[in-house]
Amino acid sequence: MKKRNERTPEQLSLLVTGGAGFIGSNFIKYMLEKHTKVSITNLDKLTYAGNLENLKEVENNPRYTFVRGDITNLKLIDRLFRRRNFNVVINFAAETHVDRSLLKSSPFIQTNIIGTLTLLEAARQHNLGRFIQISTDEVYGSLNKEGNFSEKSPLKPNSPYSATKASADLICRSYWKGYNIPIIIARSSNNYGPYQFPEKLIPLMIKNALEGKELPVYGDGLNIRDWLYVKDNCRAIDLVIRKGRIGEIYNIGGNCEKSNIEVINFICNVISEEKNRDKEELKSLITFIKDPRGKAHDFRYALNSSKIKEEIGWEPTTDFESRLRETIRWYLKNIEWIKRVTTGEYREYYEKIYGKNHQKIRDSK
Ligand code: NAD
Ligand code: TYD
Numbered sequence: 001m002k003k004r005n006e007r008t009p010e011q012l013s014l015l016v017t018g019g020a021g022f023i024g025s026n027f028i029k030y031m032l033e034k035h036t037k038v039s040i041t042n043l044d045k046l047t048y049a050g051n052l053e054n055l056k057e058v059e060n061n062p063r064y065t066f067v068r069g070d071i072t073n074l075k076l077i078d079r080l081f082r083r084r085n086f087n088v089v090i091n092f093a094a095e096t097h098v099d100r101s102l103l104k105s106s107p108f109i110q111t112n113i114i115g116t117l118t119l120l121e122a123a124r125q126h127n128l129g130r131f132i133q134i135s136t137d138e139v140y141g142s143l144n145k146e147g148n149f150s151e152k153s154p155l156k157p158n159s160p161y162s163a164t165k166a167s168a169d170l171i172c173r174s175y176w177k178g179y180n181i182p183i184i185i186a187r188s189s190n191n192y193g194p195y196q197f198p199e200k201l202i203p204l205m206i207k208n209a210l211e212g213k214e215l216p217v218y219g220d221g222l223n224i225r226d227w228l229y230v231k232d233n234c235r236a237i238d239l240v241i242r243k244g245r246i247g248e249i250y251n252i253g254g255n256c257e258k259s260n261i262e263v264i265n266f267i268c269n270v271i272s273e274e275k276n277r278d279k280e281e282l283k284s285l286i287t288f289i290k291d292p293r294g295k296a297h298d299f300r301y302a303l304n305s306s307k308i309k310e311e312i313g314w315e316p317t318t319d320f321e322s323r324l325r326e327t328i329r330w331y332l333k334n335i336e337w338i339k340r341v342t343t344g345e346y347r348e349y350y351e352k353i354y355g356k357n358h359q360k361i362r363d364s365k
Contacts, residue, residue, distance in 0.1 A: 012129075012241075014040045015086040017071050017119065018093030020050035022196040023134070023230055027092070030234040032058055039063040041084055043077070045070045045111075048345050049096065053337065054195045071115035077122040087129040088241055091119055094134075097199050098159045099292060099353050105160035112164035113171070120175045120183075128182060132241060133172045135187040137226070137253070138162035142298035150304045151187075151249040159296040169249075176247045184244045186237055188252040189303050192323075193230030194330040198338055199349065201225075201260060202324075205267050206331045207338050209282055210275075215268075216354050219291040219361075221261030224300040228254030229323045232316045236308060243312045250312070253303025256320045261286075266321070270328045288361040292353055 014031070018024045019042030031038050044050045046068055058064045065084075069076045071093045080086075093115060095101065095108045116133065123131050140149040141156030155170075157163040175181040190201075198207045205215050236252040244250060264286060272279040291297050308314045317323065331338065 011037050012039075012088055013084055013086050014038060015043060015080065015084070015089045016040055017043045017089070017091050017115075018050070020044040020046055020052055020054060020066075021092060021096070022049075022054075022193075023191055023233060024092035025051075025054035025195055026193060026230045027090070027234045027237060028055060028064065029058055030231065031238060032061055032063060034238065037063075039065075041065045041067060041080060041086070043067050043069050043071065043080065044093065047095070048343075049197045051195075051341050053340065070111075072110060072118050074118050074121060077119060078125060081122055081126045086126070088132065089119060089123060089128060089130070090132040090134065090237065090241070091116060092134045094165070096161065098138075098161045098296070099199070100349070101159050101161035101164075102293060102296060103352060105164075108160050108164040112161075113167045116168040117171055120171065120181055123181050124175070124179050130241060130244075130246070131172070131175075131181055131183045132237065132244075133168060133183060133185045134237070135169050135185050135249075136162065136165050137187055137189045137251070137301045137303050138298065139166040139169060139187065140301075143300040143302055145300065148253075148302040148304040149251065151251055151307055158298055159293070162298075182246040184240055184246060185249040186240050186244075186252055187249060187303070188233050188236070189226035189228045189254050189301055191228050191230045191233055193327050194334070195337075196230075198342055199346070202263065202267065202327070203331060203338070205264050206271070206328055207342070209268060209271050209285060210332070210335065213285065214287040214354075215264055215285045216287055216289045217260060217264065218289060218293060218297060221264065221288065222259050223297065224257050224259050224302070225263075226254050226302050227256045227258055227263075227320060227324075228252065228316055229320075236314045239312045239314050240308070245311070250308045251303040251305045252308060252314070253305040254316050254320075255303075255305065255318070256316070257300070257302055258320070263324075266324060267328060270325050271332070274329060274332055289354070290361060
């Protein structure tokens with residue numbers, strides 16, 4: 001008889017944590033559609049960022065199970081391992097927003113560090129094929145105008161968010177070296193696509209533009225991010241599960257560097273075309289505010305993804321403008337989703353970051 005970690009990819013039993021969030025929900029739908037014999041247990045605490053509506057299409061799928069719970073709860077995770085014989089864990093669960101981490105870091109320490117440690121401890125007790133830690137390019141810190149980060153670049157995180165993600169990566173490494181837990185770390189750049197919580201740049205700008213509210217740009221808007229379409233990331237993670245080498249790190253970059261202001265201008269152009277709104281009026285909503293992140297605001301990210309390309313054969317799709325247009329159209333069609341996920345908690349958070357305390361530097365003119 002085959003041992004669990006010798007099963008073919010199609011027969012995998014996956015524990016996905018944080019599957020009700022942005023990337024996790026896209027990943028679950030991608031995997032269930034792509035692999036007809038994969039079964040998935042989604043363990044999610046349903047914080048402000050987790051939303052079961054993101055998984056409506058699969059909620060009745062017999063290969064999908066949702067469990068509400070916290071990744072810091074060892075008893076619960078141990079029970080799930082015993083019942084469901086997971087052969088792969090994919091740990092998406094995290095507190096993910098830099099601005100929130102600067103307001104209060106303790107939930108980040110709890111979930112991102114203690115939660116990852118708890119999952120690794122559970123993995124020690126059971127025979128696991130792979131433990132995929134979903135990490136981020138932010139662990140490398142910030143770049144100037146030149147160069148990019150490879151998997152060998154030093155870790156120099158600048159925010160509590162990135163520091164907790166870097167800590168989790170190091171704990172994963174130690175469990176690989178110390179206990180032979182079969183970890184692989186996947187570090188992606190900024191994702192965009194449907195179901196992203198409207199605290200992040202792209203959905204926040206779309207939401208505000210539709211509501212005729214200010215489009216708040218931190219500092220001069222010239223910070224650069226390397227944008228990756230979420231479905232490209234899902235495809236990369238699927239390949240890493242099946243073909244990645246244990247103990248390795250893989251960068252997953254979009255190869256698509258844009259300044260924030262370029263992205264915001266593009267969003268205004270698309271909304272103006274799609275909703276027949278005056279372009280200049282939309283752009284007049286752009287407001288440059290004092291950077292709430294201060295020195296923790298990384299100037300530029302850019303990933304060198306040649307390792308995953310050479311070893312695994314993954315590359316991102318390149319057409320940023322049409323993918324972003326598609327994404328904007330999704331939000332325009334799902335305005336009710338945006339309204340439902342931005343409850344009272346969101347309004348409180350919004351006020352703290354963008355409220356009166358935050359000085360306007362200049363408007364769009
Ligand atoms: P998200 O904020 O949209 O979702 C996070 C999910 O984790 C939510 O469903 C939330 O309920 C759940 N969660 C939080 N704390 C939990 C806990 N203690 N126990 C169980 N569930 C918990 O995040 P996302 O943008 O989908 O990011 C997913 C992962 O990808 C994170 O690990 C993040 O660091 C990483 N990442 C994200 C990006 C990006 O651009 N979004 C880029 C690189 C890496
Ligand atoms: P964000 O989406 O929070 O991702 P990251 O984790 O990379 O910081 O922010 C992307 C960029 O957009 C970052 O440089 C900060 C900037 N930004 C704004 O200018 N205004 C905003 O309201 C937000 C949320 C982000």
